[in-house]
Amino acid sequence: MQRLAEQILTHAEGLPEGAPLAAKGLLHLGSRAGVDQALSRLAERGQLIRAGRGVYLRPIKSRFGTRAPSVEQAVEALAAQRGEVIVPTGAAEANALGLTTQVPVRSVYLTSGRSRTLSLGKQLVELRHAPRWQLALGKRPAGSAVRALAWLGPEQAETALRSLKQKLPAAAFDELVTAAPQFPTWLARSVVKEAHA
Secondary structure, three states: OHHHHHHHHHHHHOOOOOOOEOHHHHOOOOOHHHHHHHHHHHHHOOOOEEEEOOEEEOOEEEOOEEEOOOHHHHHHHHHHHHOOOEEEOHHHHHHHOOOOOOOOOOEEEEEOOOOEEEEEOOEEEEEEEOOHHHHOOOOOHHHHHHHHHHHHOHHHHHHHHHHHHHHOOHHHHHHHHHOHHHOOHHHHHHHHHHHOO
16 A cells, blocks of 8 residues: 555655646556545645545645645646636635735635535635636636626626726727626626627
């Protein structure tokens, strides 16, 4: 069993920071039960971080001690591994676009997968399942705008759209207008109205 644990650690060290390990990806090293047990023991010893059900991460060692990988890198790697779309929430996007001064306190992301919580050391990262229209444009500037507008809601959408028309590159605003049929009626109406203003 010790040999299997060492092989898993060697494999983990070859991965980029934040890349998740899952038992399914390690079956070339041993049986499923053996891999599960080795992952569990490595997490108990602190050599791996159990981020969530069946998801493990390699802690990062520095001269200041050991830390969990950055949230952004872990979320990006998880999205790539699972084939999900994972993007920041509307609150974070609205703040990044300068539409609000509120700064989200918790790490929350929207996902095309199921809702769940990841544990990165002492930090909890919440992944919330989101409707397809909020994820349609992904991480592109137009996608950020859609999530920000969804978070702001119908009352503030028109004011925010005037501001976004100034801030976004013309191509990104055009992409937003093109995608309008996918949005809820209130948002589609506001986007089209601003496009013709």
